Amino acid sequence: MNILITGACGHIGSYIAENIFKINKVKKVYLVDDLKHGKINTLFNSKKKNKLKFFICDVSKKNSLNFLKNIKVVIHLASLTNAAGSFRIKKQMYKNNLECFRNVINFCKKNKSKLIHISSTSVYGKQADIVDEDSGQKFLNPQSPYADIKLIEEKILEKEKKKLKFVTFRFGTIAGISKGMRFHTAVNKFCLNAVLNLPIQVYSTALNQYRPYLSLTDAFKIFKFCIEKNLFNNQVYNALSGNFTVNQIINKIRKHKKKLKIKFIKSEIMNQLSYHVSNSKLKEAGLNLNNNLEKDIRNTLSLLRNI
Template sequence: MFHNILITGGAGFIGSNLALKLQKEYPNSKILILDDFSSANFKNLKGFKGIVYSCDVSTDEVFFKIEDFKPDVIFHLASITDTTVTDQEYMMRRNVDGFKNVLELAYDNESIVVYASSASVYGNVREKVPLKEDREKSPENVYAFSKYIMDNLAQEFAEKTSLKIVGVRYFNVYGPREAHKGKFASMIYQLYLQMKSGQRPRIFKWGEQKRDFVYVKDAVDATILAAKAPRSTVYNVGSGEATSFNDVIKYLNQALGTDFEPEYFDCPYDFYQEYTQADMTKIKEELGFVPRYSIQRGIKEYVDILEGRINE
């Protein structure tokens, strides 16, 4: 049971879904959200009953904003998630320095820390096999590098202080409350918007690239469970399945009642992950986590929410 819960980045995509789920699961707990609103939207927190402060956790103001709040657990989701940012100093300062501040806060309050890592740390994997947490890392851009360094920092800090620090290595998360991300929202949402407007969905040639898409409700469940990990570690958070872009369009067609054919075009990127699939063995064995949503079920529920057929 958590009495005081701190969520950084709590007005963002995963953070807001997490805040509302925790509010429901722990109705007697106090939940405090810190978010600088640089890539978030207050509308994501409709129905949230806790406190929200505007705060950039990479600055010293974070220590003053929560000086009277003693968190039992910190869910650290605040970071620059735009993978196209090339300003290395900016990315590292916001992500890595911000995480260091959060760890110092945790040390002062003896808090458990659960933080957002990323499957991007694995790099461009050639062999099509599920990715295990302990495989070699090969970050290909500064965003992935910042997450890789955060993983290293977490391990070092945990060994030095005996704090429990647990990383959740998210794969391709999609679902409600991501619309504010615009062009950085999930591919599933982008394709939905194209098809909803009557356009053929555009994907890179020839649509056989595969991704591990995980529905945000599953990602949130795994994140909450991670706070109960037996020790400091990192867990993959995916569906455990690799789904082709062509199949995503097929499932969107089924959910929308449409029959669009894909429009293929050349990939413009030098670096592009052709294949991702999470090995979910570790989180299943240690925490008992099994995703509830297949890609087909997740897309159907998501489209039903977007279309107003069901409530979130």
């Protein structure tokens, strides 16, 4: 089967592009990215066996994907993704992400392609012991424009569910290295600051709040599982390796770097909420994720060690 990955030069896309030969039945892989935020160097030295074909393409432009045919599965990752920064570029983010999303849906409907949609666990936002996919509307309370867009996308898919086959995964914050990795998400940013002897900036409410994290290797397992098992049942699944507090993450970093400076800061995104996200639904579907966060932190620190 042929696969299309939008936003292929980003943190997640570049990892999938590098490892896609591990997914059975994949024949050709079409990659698109507008390169405004992604970088072509993520594709340097790509392996021939991945059978990649890259195109510069702004997915937010109507009909921009029309040149592609015979695509069985679309992994849609093209988005602006800085949640904390999304307050500053609100209008641009709504426009870019929702226009990309609508074009991808139209493409899937027209070509009968199945869609893997990546939402975020940041759609949750209520104080709760544990939240799951069926917790109901009152637990869905996005705390940033970024998260609000994710929820809008989920609602659009809900309306379109008779017209296309899809699956939505609500990813926890990604940890782990890839050629296109970014450093505006918690674990990576903390590791970078630790290596540079800069203060690790923690939202002043966040130290003991639980949040879900997803190891990039676990994220890849999800894509592999979904494609190989044909898990396109128009359902929403939480996807996480584990729930951790910021303090627990910092202690994992401290195992490798003893002296850390911590600075408490304020942010528009911070709140008083703490919640665990349940991953039982994905387990029941047959996929167990291991918690590789320790390894991700070790690898990230090692990657940065000589700078």
